[in-house]
Amino acid sequence: MIDFIVQMFSYGFIRRAILVGVLVALSAALLGVCLVLKRYSMIGDGLSHVGFGAMAIALALNFTPLYFSIPVVIIAAFFLLKISENSSVKGDAAIAIISSSAIAIGMIAISLSGGTDIDINDFMFGSILLVTDTDLYISIGVSVAVIVMFILLYNKIMAATFDEDFVRATGTNVKAYNMLVALLTAIMVVVGMRIMGTLLISSLIIFPALTSMRVFKSFKKVVVCAAVVSVFCVLAGFVAAHLFALPPGSTIVVANLAVFLVFSVTGRLVKA
Amino acid sequence: MPLVAFENVSISYDGVYAVHDVNFTVEAGDYLCIVGENGAGKSTVIKGLLSLVPLKSGKIHLIPPMTRRDIGYLPQYKNVRNDFPASVYEVVLSGRLSKRGIFPFYRKKDKQAALESMRQLNILDLKDKPYCDLSGGQQQRTLLARAICSAGKLLVLDEPVAGLDPKVTQEMYDIVKRLNQQQGVAIVMVSHDIHAAVLYANKILHMDQTVQFFGSRDDYVNSAPGRAFLKG
Numbered sequence: 123m124i125d126f127i128v129q130m131f132s133y134g135f136i137r138r139a140i141l142v143g144v145l146v147a148l149s150a151a152l153l154g155v156c157l158v159l160k161r162y163s164m165i166g167d168g169l170s171h172v173g174f175g176a177m178a179i180a181l182a183l184n185f186t187p188l189y190f191s192i193p194v195v196i197i198a199a200f201f202l203l204k205i206s207e208n209s210s211v212k213g214d215a216a217i218a219i220i221s222s223s224a225i226a227i228g229m230i231a232i233s234l235s236g237g238t239d240i241d242i243n244d245f246m247f248g249s250i251l252l253v254t255d256t257d258l259y260i261s262i263g264v265s266v267a268v269i270v271m272f273i274l275l276y277n278k279i280m281a282a283t284f285d286e287d288f289v290r291a292t293g294t295n296v297k298a299y300n301m302l303v304a305l306l307t308a309i310m311v312v313v314g315m316r317i318m319g320t321l322l323i324s325s326l327i328i329f330p331a332l333t334s335m336r337v338f339k340s341f342k343k344v345v346v347c348a349a350v351v352s353v354f355c356v357l358a359g360f361v362a363a364h365l366f367a368l369p370p371g372s373t374i375v376v377a378n379l380a381v382f383l384v385f386s387v388t389g390r391l392v393k394a
Numbered sequence: 395m396p397l398v399a400f401e402n403v404s405i406s407y408d409g410v411y412a413v414h415d416v417n418f419t420v421e422a423g424d425y426l427c428i429v430g431e432n433g434a435g436k437s438t439v440i441k442g443l444l445s446l447v448p449l450k451s452g453k454i455h456l457i458p459p460m461t462r463r464d465i466g467y468l469p470q471y472k473n474v475r476n477d478f479p480a481s482v483y484e485v486v487l488s489g490r491l492s493k494r495g496i497f498p499f500y501r502k503k504d505k506q507a508a509l510e511s512m513r514q515l516n517i518l519d520l521k522d523k524p525y526c527d528l529s530g531g532q533q534q535r536t537l538l539a540r541a542i543c544s545a546g547k548l549l550v551l552d553e554p555v556a557g558l559d560p561k562v563t564q565e566m567y568d569i570v571k572r573l574n575q576q577q578g579v580a581i582v583m584v585s586h587d588i589h590a591a592v593l594y595a596n597k598i599l600h601m602d603q604t605v606q607f608f609g610s611r612d613d614y615v616n617s618a619p620g621r622a623f624l625k626g
Contacts, residue, residue, distance in 0.1 A: 340522075
């Protein structure tokens, strides 16, 4: 087993993919605690679909995908945040419309550009072969930014996630924190899409937070546990994928599902 | 000593006035109840005071040395998440956030203030309990402890007893009265319960989009809107 893992790490592209995977999962888990508790889970999902559309248009027009899709997804993130804050517009319905429209426009762009040699499957479900050095540098940057932000703003994030009105009423600018979370989520989604794919990236955001809330009931414990669970699941997913020749993105999601079920049962037993 | 003054304040939602041309002042040590029918703009007055909604016209003056950071706030119980993973201590301590400004961590002083307000409300033994596992009354005490440790001068309460059972309701009223009388905290409370309002408050603001009555409790009981509302 040890030999097997050592051998797995000897491939440069796998090493790179695992590193990006761990960093993306860690930042996704931290941002996910905020998003899930604010009931913004669907924002991650909406963003990944917009990311797909942007990526497809970039390929069709021969732009560098990352440089084109990151700004587009950031704009989409602010827009989705605005929709979700304003309850007079039905936020969930708006996100569904944006998601499917983005996919549709992306597919049409690919089809119009005619015979691009990209595999749609890779974009939908992820591929570790898509991970580039640029992805690696961006994901290192994003995860460092997310972790530093989380430590420095931890108390503000907790207070504002629990009761936004109270924090606003006592004179703290909550909008700026919401924007920061949306910005980092957008970049994280674009980078993470390479490995996890459009359809699976939101699980990295949602699963760890939900999983740790099955067992833990203090904010600090939920955050720490979500971080640990996310990294564990990425590593376990990669090893299992390599061992049984499975698609890594899907294997990581299934690892998350398995841990979620274990935590759910544990949570029940602890309560009983 | 005046703390807050509303001057011709109007607030509208989607072009319709929720409150119109409101004038009143809150003095140090006041216990002001805002009463009125459903939809009369009671909560809107409070949201204006807390800068949660923009003013259409008029001005709300916080009279120095009073600042926004001296206001503690207890939101409507049903508006606060009760499935949130946080310990009682984490929730109460979050009341000290505005005292920290841009400094990222709570200091010893903040932790002491949080513990002190938990002691006052008799929830010190619940310190490490998950907030979501508490009873409604305990949750409301936790939120009140958060409000108290965030500010000492003015406490704004939006229907603090809505959804609580009669025994817990009485407890809440007693706690608020004690804070007002013993600690000199000024209270602004939106209340559905007109009888409790005239029992505890020293001033009444009766709203129906516009101010129907503002003045002392004793005058209110004998005024036309007061007599009509108390009867109904």
